[in-house]
Amino acid sequence: MESSKAIPAPSPPRELSRLAALLRYEILDTPDETAFDDFTELAAYICDTPIALISLVDDHRQWFKSRLGLDVSETPRELSFCTYTIEGEGVFEVEDAHRDTRFCDNPLVTGDPHIRFYAGAPLISPDGYNLGTLCVIDRQPRQLSEAQRGALVRLSRQIMRLFEERLQAHRYAEQAALQQALLNSAASAMLVTTDDGHISGVNPTAERLFGYPEQMLIGQPLTSVLFPQEALQRRATILGNALGEPIEPGFAVLTAPLLEGRREMREWRLLHRNGSGVPVLLNVSAIHDERELLRGYIVSAYDLAHQEHLQLRLQQIAAQVPGMLFQFCWRPDGNSSFPYLSEGVEDIYGLSAAEMAPSIGPIYERVHPEDREHVLASIRQAASTLTPWHFEHRIDHPRKGIIWVEARATPMRQADGSVLWHGLVTDVTERKAAQLELDKQQEINRRLLEALSEGVVACDADCNLTLFNHTARRWHGLDAEQIAPEQWPDAYHLYHADGATPMVMDELPLIRALRGEHIRNLEMAIVLHGTPRYVLANADPMFASNGQQNGAVVVLHDITERKQIEILQRDFVSTVSHELRTPLTSITASLGLICGGVMGEVPEHLQELLDIAQLNSKRLSALIDDLLDIDKLYAGKMRFEMRQQPLQPLLEQAVRSNQGYAESYAVSIELGTCPEVAITIDTMRLEQVLSNLLSNAAKYSPRGERIALGASLVEPQRIRVSVCDRGPGVAEAFRERIFSKFAQADSSDTRQQGGTGLGLAISKELVEHMGGVIGFDSTPGAGACFWFELPCTPLHEGHA
Template sequence: MHDRRYPLPPDEDARLQALLDLQILDTPEEEAFDDLTRLAALICETPIALVSLVDDQRQWFKSRVGLDARETPREQAFCTHAILGTEIFEVPDPLDDPRFRDNPLVTGAPHIRFYAGMPVSSPDGQRIGTLCVIDRQPRQLSPAQREALQRLGCLASRQLALHRQAILHAREAALQRALLNSAGCALLCTDAEGQLTFLNPTAEQLLGQSASALKGKPLCSLLDLRELQAHAVRQDLAVPDNADTAFTVLSKATASHQEWNLRGLDGGEFPVLMNLSPIHNDQRLIGYLAILQDMREYQQLEQRLQRIAEQFPGMLYQFVRRDAEHFHFAYASEGIRAIFGISPQQAAEQPHLLFSRILPDDLPRIRESIARSANELSPWHEEFRVRPTPESQLWVEARSMPKALRGGGVEWHGFMSDISERKRVENLKAEFVSTVSHELRTPLTAIAGALGLVINGALGEVPEPLQEMLRIAEQNSQRLTLLINDLLDMEKLNAGKLVFELRRQPLKPLLEEALDSNRAYAERFAVTLQLRGDCTAQVRVDRLRLQQVLANLLSNAAKFTAPGSTVIIDVTQSTDQVVVSVIDQGTGIAPEFQERIFHKFAQADASDSRRTPGTGLGLAISKELIERMDGTIGFTSSSQGSTFWFSLPLAETIHPELPDSN
């Protein structure tokens, strides 16, 4: 609490804080304040003059003339009363003033018989002390002395503000110097003419010379003069003939970051990346700040990366995209020449040139997939065609991983490779499968028909041993027919030739039809089929293709479910999609096989002796068919059974404006 033996200003807390903010209490004497007290004593003809600052317990003298004490208690201070007003506080004779006649400073040393104090203020206007004069005889100031004391008090206030500014500037300068000295890159400062004025320790280490040895020398003396002259010619500037005149070339470099060769103490040169920025004070150029980054390690890394890239069969790249119109290749290996027919530098400077080499039929898909990868931060994988030259065409595979950039945008690191040979082999394989399948279908149909006639007695009664052999032949002909049909379906799907009759229709009748169609097959394994869940969903699908998917899932479930069990079709509907699940009670799918289950020709048991025959194409075809109808397919599995599910969007949520179509 404040001591009430002396009066307090109404804003005492703010006044004390303003005094503390000045950071002047208990500081050494300063000539500027001493000059003010000397002048005050001289003009006012007093033996004592003080610059007194009043805190919560004392008055402390920043400057004093004619007094040995550095401070006195606040309850004895005349200045405590002076700071209550804005004008000079004058006490002609303290013995005649009841406030002071018993004051120890009056009754004892220094025997004050006259006091006049002009309040001094902080920069924010708080009266924090006085410039005061004291005499040992009663008296009054003349008008001229009062005016002088008032003006000197104002000068003292300004000096306090300058003291505060000096502290702030010193603190800022110390912080800046600490930042400069601790920076991990080389920092150099010059004057407006390019003469070195400051180097931080990192710069000294980089140059192998001390700051004292380099101060005053031209910054350009550290660079290769021939390089500066060549740059001047390229920029149509006056060609310098020495380091003293070369700074104009350096200060007018067009690039904010430019690579130069720096000369070390031993005379050898090494590359640095320099950023030269002007320093202004009130819009007046006072110097430059040069930031140097040693590029030797970077060049070594670049050479190592180049050697790795040369061994890679394709191109490595780093692609940065800010938005659909602003993107660039931060890095591209030399392999870009073979794939796109352009150089890494062209890709960096003209990224649109690379995209112009992609075939127009593929380009919209590529742009869309890049945008999707950027939005979802999902891996980017595409296969597309490019023309490195007008006469040639390649198939290219690209893979990369995205990463969000802190300042906005996305960056991908990845590779591209020429897969033209692989595509050629795939096309040959597809043509071979298609040709063989078509060629086998006709004779196989004849064989199956002939076997059926013989088994049904068209040629007379068949002996019992022969019937078993004919039955085996008929079963295998049926399996071969299924395989050929699956191969032809897969070939059509891959070629985009499979026709889809997409129509808006209720889902439940389609599920009931699938149950009816596959019930007889399930009964062969002593398995029953059951539909669970009420469904009113309308979907937009091809009925026959959906029946093909359901037949595959139901037949698989029946084959792998124990006799006497039930296979369930479960239906759940949400606001935008419906999920159909086929649930069996088998032994589940082996973990090592699960990741390949939707691959072509994938079978958990590929031996000739497996209990459940199949082509290994059913699930791969089902996946393609569901995805062509805008759905997704998946499964879950445990030792107690498996659930294969597919989801379809409701007809109302996917292109409701479209009519039924192929």
């Protein structure tokens, strides 16, 4: 009975190397081969077993290259007996698997093929790895004789030799296919000859170049078919004189230099099938086998006619290129030359190609004296690092005077250590002049930008800050930093106009401009070290010359002083208004009692004066009321009691309330259509807005005209209320400031219409506080239509 001691598992590195060795033979999963089947039959015969296998073990299975007496092609590695063979040394034998604790429960033992006996010899590669086994199997317990064990080992060695021969044959086939592919795809004509100069093979390029099909060349002497005899005779004479011995004017002309240890490439004019000459560059190489025996020659012929054609084409292309194309060779000994120069050399340097070809000296003399050392240093740097060379410098042209050129070249290290440059030199004098002018203009713009009293900030299309002028840096206490836009409000101390509420990214004028908006006079604050600076922001997107948006810019105008003056004015007006209101109320009331006859009959000569005094006291009271209202609005102290109301009753009430005032100007108010909608407003404030608009329309309407009050839907949930008159309209010069405080179209002391100039400003603030917008449409001489828009909802049935 075999020992139950387990064979230790191989180390991972050893196993990886074994698998690599196995894969190198490229035999796994290949079809059956008779050569291997012969070995399994011989092993089964010698060992007298019904089953024999050539088994190869990879990382998860054992696969059978040849099998006798077994139908399956592979089994799992963890079940295989061969695993023990490859992990040990020599023949591994199991006499009775039923009695061996390692295999008694193995499914291959308890089930098909019911293994009782196993013996395997490892297949050992030349580098010492066990790739698999040659094994024999029986369904009965047994034991091999020493002669059988020895035969199994010898057969395993023969199988490995078969593996090696198979691999070698595969490699030879690959090499032959590769060599044939190289010959077939070579750009040069390739002819293979025997050692005595008879053609044994040609590639397709040779067939095309010389006009012969392959079958007409095979077996023919190379020099007899393709070489002119007089050319062979001349070359034989030259070689004979050089070598000191006679050379036959045949194939020896090509091989004699090789015998002297020289390889040469020489231009020949060979014969085409049609009798014409074919210019070629010829090279001959000997073919030796592994024992260094001469087997023949390879003759390669590069088509110089094709090269001449390419040279002509290059000259035609170069003639279309503005500037000079060149090849420049810099040799290790310090010498230099120009292997190729286009005709543009005369236009760039005022030199001919013949003058420049020997060296770089003539060009160097044309370089401006102040630029020479820099040009030479840049060339040396590019040559030492083999990096592309790009340099702009001046040339002293004999006809044009001083010109600017741009030189570009790419260096390539050659086998002899020289550096070959391929490059282009172009005249950039006009561009350089334009660039210098542009640089000058940019410097002027930069200085102007830095001198501006306004702050200027710009960013690119990717939200990278690119510009902070001097004023912006001083106001923000920071230059342009590469930080995320979400951090801009905090980093640059940006607040709303109240100086207390921080702005968020989407509110920033620069971000809004990047989205395509045009921001005008947006009030905001920069609070640096606790001190607010109030600014007006104007921002616009920026566009490149192709129309693509490439950033945005914002200009900040300091209005801190103006804001402070406005605060002082507001405080002054508020104080004066409150101080005047109490005595003025008493005066107005007293005048009312006197003019009403409560205090007795007023003498006729005093009545007119008292009426004037009462009228002006009422106007002064209205002015003070307006001043107090505007003060409350700007201070945020006016209370709004928002309630949802039907719109039409509000308009009807406005007509009733203002009809008497309109009649005093001999005009009437007419209520037009009104959709059935409800609006959410402060009723008293809406009445104040309507009264302001209706009273203005009455003052400016001609006598006998009608004022039209109406409403219409501009959107499903937005209503527009309009007050239209037939007066003189709004003058062009007054349009931009019509909703400003104290605005009057006629501000002279003799103006015909009274008023404080605050009504429209108050109306604008009231409408905007109620979530609406206000505006007007007017044609001078054809009346004006003032309107405001508010959100609305459809009026439900039965709404009170």
